[in-house]
Amino acid sequence: MVDVGFSILARILKLGFQLNCIILNTLVKGLCLQSKIVEAVKLVNKMGKIGYKPNTVTYGTIINCLCKIGKTNEAIGWFRKMQERNLELDVVMYSTIIDSLCKDKLVTEALNFLSEMISKRIQPNVVTYSSLIQGYCLQNRMHEAVKVFNTMARKGCSPSIVSYNILIHGYCENRRIDEAMSIFREMTNNGMIPDFVTYNTLIGGFCLVGRPKIALELLHEMQGCGQHPNVQTYAILLDGLCKNLHFPEAMALFQAMEDKKLDLDIVVYSILIDGMCNAGKLTTARDLFNALPAKGVQANVWTYNIMIKGLCKEGLLIEASELFEKMEESGCSPDHVTYNTIIKGFLQHNETSWAAKYLQMMVDKGSQQM
Template sequence: MALLPSTRAITSSAQALDLIPIVNSITSLLQALNPRNPNPKNLSSSPLNRFSPFLDPNLVTIVITKQTNPFHALFFFNWASNPNPNPKNYTHSLRCYEAITNLLLHHSLFYPAINLLKKSQKLSDFFIGKIIKAYGDEGNIKAAIFWFNQAKAIEKDKYLYSFNSILGVLVKANTIDLLRTLFDNVVKEGGFQPDVSSYTILIRGLCKKGMIESAQKVFDEMPCKPNSFTFNTLINGFCKKGDMESARGKVDEAKTVMSEMWLNGVKANAATHLNILKGLCIAGRSAEAIEYFRWMASCNMDLDAKSYIVVVNEYCKLRKIDEAVSLLNGMCGRGISLNVISFNSLFRTLVELNELHRAILLLLQMPQIGCSPNYVSYCTVVCSLCRTEGRMREAGYLVDDMLRNGIGLDATMYGCLLEGYSEAGNEEMAMQVFKEMIGKSYVIGLESFSVFVKMLCSKGMIVKAENFFEDICRTFPAVERDGYRKILDEHQQITQGSIKEHQGEESS
């Protein structure tokens, strides 16, 4: 257990204290006491009494947020509510209540959180809003609505925080009809005026449902001044993925909204421009998207990886590999973290263009330019090599590199390797792959099995083919045995027919 700091090292000012040693000591003690429920019986809190002189809201908040076990935090909070002794007449601040409530709700401990707030008479609009959101995160819409009605009953006309919380829950649950009904009822009741956040959430919900015209109408008629979040929400709605034709009328409307944003004195941020950029790409206006990105860069905007990824993907669609690579180099030059997703788009395009040598080089160079390949990177290139005649040696080299980097093979890649080695007539490697798949309980697909058996039978290894068939049936009893048997019989008949035909030619 960590030792308490010397009393001589402690000043009278709580702000001047180095709280870390005290926090660590309290945490160690709580771990030793190990309370396991909200109200532990026969567990004395007296060992905590030695920390009474150090109590202040800042310390209590830090201790609570440091706990990974919510019951430890609650035990400490309850002790600090009435510490013994209490020379400074310590009382919890609102931040302390917020910290313990957040922790309990995060662990879905609704009853202890609500009970604590009720006992302390802190069950306000602010905390009920947190309860509503927590229930919404769990998908319990009924409980979230119940607590919204509780907020209305408790706070009368002062439940804006709870109102915005229930709106967010309904948007997340995609219950937009209920969202509109609730919103309209609150406006009609006239108890309080929804704020800009309320309208922004409503607009987001309508956009999410594809009701862009309705969202525009709400935006035009909202009685409060929109902020950057409101504008960005509407712009994102115009630019989100939909049918290509409507996406072309909508991006221009988004640009109009952005102009209105400037006229209202609201500064467009990176998220605004990213939405426009995505919209142009979705609408198939690639050239405009690229020009828009160049304009963004020329204005010295704080471009993040997301903006680069959008344009890299667009270059890949246009099969402009050099430009995509150049853009990735530009990201590196600007100190922007490279994203493996962009590289994977490049790999797919290089494979489609049959530029496999270039794909291999890029895959091997990735770590040197600050981005490690992932499973998708390897799988895209390796499986393409397996489908290309004469490239299995390179495929094997990349698999070795992949394993060295701690990335394992799955059934998909094993299947590609099995087919690749079988097509290449390399029975030794094909059988090794087959055995590894069986050993790892990876189901061998009918197509892969067919290619494998064809190779074995063509080399006169009919008995081995039978043995491998039995291995499948023994390892996977639930598999459709008849399908594999049919494939095996067909290849055996073809092989036997070829042998008879060859023997007939020799005898004549």
């Protein structure tokens, strides 16, 4: 569509019509939406040469795009250009930079921007505060995260569902599940309705600390509140049940997913296949793997690696080797994990000549890709 836009732009110029910043900004935004940041920057630079000064919208579009792709330093450079040109800076612009710095775990730098922002009498909003909370959570500094959360409320800026979810996620990642539940109860007591992100986070948290039965209870609570679990919810819970060796519950959950005719993807099947392999239930894992084509699901490299590892673990090396060959025939190229898995499997069963064969194949493949 952007190419069409440039064609229209060329026609406008050819017909002698006047350009304006709205047209140019639309093209800049279109390039950014297509992740063509280099072309967008070239267009902005060209604007100045043809007599059109980039405005706040232009800079904001570029800064937002750079932050989204993780190029925070470049975004700050454009931000400083805005200051040099005395263009208006607002809470959205500052919050965009602060959010990007926090995602890079550069909370100190983010706080410097916050101080600069406040010195210009620009008040932080819920997005600004939520970004700082996330920054502290990413650094496992939950005490500071809570302080920011409380400051936000004290300043009259009501926490959003996103703010609560970030804080809950931070506690879950740090295995402080009881504190996560405390925040969850506070949220609901304040009239905030949990969304699927809230429940998915808590379900994952309880699985992480080895309490998958409570995670199952949360699934039922979620359904009782009218919040429909998505495939990700089930995948998180299924993974947790398998990793905590609750295989009957895992199979029951999987059956319920199939009964609901959910659009199950390869991630869900791979989780269950992995769980069965780790539990020594290779027959069940093999049956699930072999049933994938009939279900219209294509195995990926992760799935093949799981099965090859499971076969090697049980000493079924010929079958593992056959699956390796089938993997290549199906157009799914083995990766370094595949090679390492099968080499290790043969070595563990003292099949050194076979291990050497696959090692040479891996070396040859690496040479071809160089």
